[in-house]
Amino acid sequence: xxxxGPFAFLxxxxxxPRCALCGAVVPFGVSVCPACEKExxxxxTCRRIDLAENGKTISCMVPYRYDGKVREAIIRFKFYGQxxxxxxxxxxxxxxxPDAPRFDFVTAVPISKERRRTRGYNQSELVxxxxxxxxxxxxxxxxxxxxxxxxxxxxxxxxxxxNVKGVYRAAGGGSLQGASVLLIDDIVTTxxxxxxxxxxxxHAGAKSVRCAAISEVLL
Ligand SMILES: [Zn+2]
Numbered sequence: 001x002x003x004x005g006p007f008a009f010l011x012x013x014x015x016x017p018r019c020a021l022c023g024a025v026v027p028f029g030v031s032v033c034p035a036c037e038k039e040x041x042x043x044x045t046c047r048r049i050d051l052a053e054n055g056k057t058i059s060c061m062v063p064y065r066y067d068g069k070v071r072e073a074i075i076r077f078k079f080y081g082q083x084x085x086x087x088x089x090x091x092x093x094x095x096x097x098p099d100a101p102r103f104d105f106v107t108a109v110p111i112s113k114e115r116r117r118t119r120g121y122n123q124s125e126l127v128x129x130x131x132x133x134x135x136x137x138x139x140x141x142x143x144x145x146x147x148x149x150x151x152x153x154x155x156x157x158x159x160x161x162x163n164v165k166g167v168y169r170a171a172g173g174g175s176l177q178g179a180s181v182l183l184i185d186d187i188v189t190t191x192x193x194x195x196x197x198x199x200x201x202x203h204a205g206a207k208s209v210r211c212a213a214i215s216e217v218l219l
């Protein structure tokens with residue numbers, strides 16, 4: 001909640017600002033508490049994701065390592081309904097795209113209908129919507145996950161690519177023809193999921209796809 005003017009002081013008393021990662025009370029204007037700040041591994045890397053199609057690759061920008069307080073915040077975000085970190089993560093991703101005007105829109109890696117029903121939201125979509133807001137770009141839902149496949153983190157590198165093959169498709173409504181897309185996910189490990197989604201977008205007519213993830217796991 002945000003209040004301005006004479007109400008700001010009262011609002012801070014009633015709703016004190018909290019650390020985006022752990023929820024501890026923080027001073028006004030601070031988004032992450034010192035303990036979390038210390039245990040975040042900021043990497044700001046640009047990874048290449050192999051699309052396994054004539055040597056084609058796409059880039060993926062990643063602000064954090066999947067470790068420490070970032071890992072804890074993502075687990076709470078994904079599995080315990082604590083979505084407070086979405087805005088913070090969205091801002092961190094947005095900050096990595098100073099050339100944002102070249103994109104037509106932002107989208108996210110989808111989750112299945114069943115998963116969405118049980119979780120109530122798609123964590124990557126919440127982050128992507130926040131990033132889009134920061135970048136002054138529209139958010140569009142252009143991908144659907146049609147098969148509830150096995151969880152990627154339970155599989156080895158070789159199995160991961162096969163596990164995501166054919167589970168996504170382009171959503172109807174609105175053309176992707178010639179579009180430059182920024183595609184966002186929560187965690188990137190081998191890049192199999194982002195790569196598969198990017199391929200679907202490119203085959204549906206998108207001109208270019210670049211990716212971002214909140215964090216990376218190094219295998
Ligand atoms: Zn904290």
